[in-house]
Amino acid sequence: MPETSGKQAASERVFQQIDSGSIGPQLYRFLRESIIRGELQPGQALSESEVARKYSTSRQPVREAFIKLAEERLVIIQPQRGTFVVKISVADVLDARFVREAIEVAVVQEAATSALPSAIKELRNLIEQQKEISHGHNVDFLALDEEFHRTIAFSVGRAHAWRVIENIKAQMDRIRYLSLDDATPIPLLIDQHTRIVDGIEAGNPTEAAAATRSHLREIMVSLPNIAARFPDLFEPI
Amino acid sequence: MPETSGKQAASERVFQQIDSGSIGPQLYRFLRESIIRGELQPGQALSESEVARKYSTSRQPVREAFIKLAEERLVIIQPQRGTFVVKISVADVLDARFVREAIEVAVVQEAATSALPSAIKELRNLIEQQKEISHGHNVDFLALDEEFHRTIAFSVGRAHAWRVIENIKAQMDRIRYLSLDDATPIPLLIDQHTRIVDGIEAGNPTEAAAATRSHLREIMVSLPNIAARFPDLFEPI
DNA sequence: GGTACTAGATTTGCATACCAGACATGTATG
């Protein structure tokens, strides 16, 4: 214990990446990513004190992180029993998808009526980057895909709408990480991205919306397969 | 201090209404309502220890409530400075309205294609109740209005979508409480509700969506007036 | 062998103690 006070040297912590701010939110982001990536298995127990020990902090920030995760339905806190990574619920995924489609379609329609040329250029640029992803690096595609959707929202000043989507999206992302290999082929997704930008550039909200809808419905194709392949990770229906 | 242990008799607490669960979430709901109703003024400081004393609890649950309120942008936590009720931001209200419209239009469209007769009956019933509200009891109308919208969502199994709306709605509700007297006349709002249900019953998603959109845009009419009338309660642009 | 019970270990919720940073105020200094 070389530290004189409670505050730990930030660089000692495993989860300290480029994160800033106080420990609670940092832990939240770290655990959230771990759950989404499947590194923390559905059903697994997460005790406050255990996590606190592991990351050299106290129970307090851990507790705050747990509460946030519980609001997103990524963990469930059972008082006096324990906190557990929730199994993936098909219903939750579909609920999240529904809300995401509703918001994102509205955003894209706005973009189709008012996006600046610079934004369209940025989107085309992102699509080019997506094309350059080597076969098998599907994780990299996920990041670029997220950036693509976020860029659309920000291009019309809908940062708040994106924040709502971002929260909700966690449930969908768990599926995407599970289906890294047998999901919709990347070239097809890139085509869909292209259609979206085409609709935006053409100033055609209807077309852009339709393209966004079919793009966001791809997950409904892979979902049943994934649920069948990993029954242990899913909530029984 | 007649209590032997830390746990207080629940009935002693002011905010104990019909609330259940642990103290943190209860406090959250209570403070949230207080802010929405304007009983806690925008700009007002809320110290953790002060609130804890006032409601005979410790700082811990208060802290959890503050964090939740901060996520909804109802308060802002400034470390080592204080926590303050945020002034109403016109941009935040419009952001919330945009997302709400997107989600709720999607829900209503679903309702128009698959709502059961029993749900339609319930909605008509709610409209009748709204008509019976005596002049000047606008607060009662707010409750029935909320129930109307929630009923539509639940009638098509979109509880999750409603939960998202509910969170976001806080920003809009602050305006509605400020504009209790000079807002859109209640009979007009009831007409709009009727149009929505008509569209649903007719199985006409387009009509139901259009009615919902215009209904949810009413706030944009009153917003500038309110912002002009209560400049102190609003974030300077 | 099976069942009821008890003791211990864990769990989260809540309370309390301590810390560093921000701020207001009063004072000394130019």
Added chain:
DNA sequence: CATACATGTCTGGTATGCAAATCTAGTACC
């Protein structure tokens, strides 16, 4: 008079201790 500075008091962030509920293991008993 103005400015720099010391200081006391507030804040939220963190650490820790305690209580109640729950689960587990083992044991005694039938």
